[in-house]
Amino acid sequence: MEPIPPRRGPGRVILLNGASSSGKSTLAKALQRALDEPFLYVASDQFVASGMLPERRDGEGPFAWWNGMRPRFFDGFHRCLPALAGAGNDLIVEHVIEFRAWRHCLARLLEGFDVFLVGVHCDLAEIDRRERERGDRRAGEGRSHVETDGIHTFGPYDYEVDTSAGVSAPLVESVLGAWRSRGTRRALV
Numbered sequence: 511m512e513p514i515p516p517r518r519g520p521g522r523v524i525l526l527n528g529a530s531s532s533g534k535s536t537l538a539k540a541l542q543r544a545l546d547e548p549f550l551y552v553a554s555d556q557f558v559a560s561g562m563l564p565e566r567r568d569g570e571g572p573f574a575w576w577n578g579m580r581p582r583f584f585d586g587f588h589r590c591l592p593a594l595a596g597a598g599n600d601l602i603v604e605h606v607i608e609f610r611a612w613r614h615c616l617a618r619l620l621e622g623f624d625v626f627l628v629g630v631h632c633d634l635a636e637i638d639r640r641e642r643e644r645g646d647r648r649a650g651e652g653r654s655h656v657e658t659d660g661i662h663t664f665g666p667y668d669y670e671v672d673t674s675a676g677v678s679a680p681l682v683e684s685v686l687g688a689w690r691s692r693g694t695r696r697a698l699v
Contacts, residue, residue, distance in 0.1 A: 520623055521595040524549070524689060525616075525698065526604045527662075528630025529655035530647055531640040533673030534604035537630060540682045541602050549600040554587045588612070592619045606655055613664045617698050626689050627698045629667035633674040666697045 524541065526534045535553065542551050557563075563579070595601055607613050637652035655661050669688040671681055 518598045521597070521599040521601055522624040522626070523591065523595055523601045523603060523620060524626045524628065524685075526602070526628050526630050527607045527667075528604075528673075529632065529637055529652040529661060530606060531637045531644065531652040532630050532632035533640075533677050534630050536677045537671070537673060537682070537685070538602045538604045540677050541685060544682050544686060547600060549602045550594065551602050551604075552591065552594065553604045554584065555604075557583075557587065584612070585615075588615055588619055591616070592623065595620070595623050607661055607664065608655065608659050610664045613698070620698065625696055625698045626692055627668045627696070628685060629662055629670040631662065631670060631672045631674075633672075636674045668692060668697045 526538055528534045535555070538551050538553070542549050563583070591601065591603060607616065632652075634653050634656060637656075638650070641647045641649060641652055669685060671685060673681070
């Protein structure tokens with residue numbers, strides 16, 4: 511039987527919010543490599559890539575994504591974050607906080623945790639270019655997150671970056687420097 515790990519208190523959370531194709535995954539992986547301590551990298555795309563979702567069989571029935579499964583899937587994703595951090599894991603989370611209600615939900619679920627909220631911005635033309643290059647995103651998805659959903663309008667951030675020119679070592683160091691010098695006041699409230 512595996513021994514129970516010693517308690518170390520709740521984990522810390524670096525939460526990256528930005529549009530699809532804005533560079534969140536690249537930034538998350540770069541942060542994970544640069545940190546002196548182990549941080550788990552968590553993203554909803556990882557859940558999807560694992561094959562956990564059933565095939566979409568119908569537009570309106572129990573397998574419907576937009577009106578059926580999607581809200582429950584993201585509610586579960588949000589709820590897993592305090593469970594992971596509560597077990598003492600430090601996290602780098604990348605997410606598209608698409609709705610004001612999601613931001614409020616995350617604030618409630620992560621209340622009492624050390625959460626550092628980073629806004630990841632990127633020029634819309636660059637997002638469009640990255641989407642075309644990737645080929646695995648709906649055309650205009652990232653642009654719609656900014657222009658239609660207004661993901662950066664739901665409240666302040668603890669720190670903001672622009673990844674239009676890519677994720678460079680100085681950009682990663684700027685995020686880490688801001689995180690290391692953070693005070694006790696947090697944007698996600």
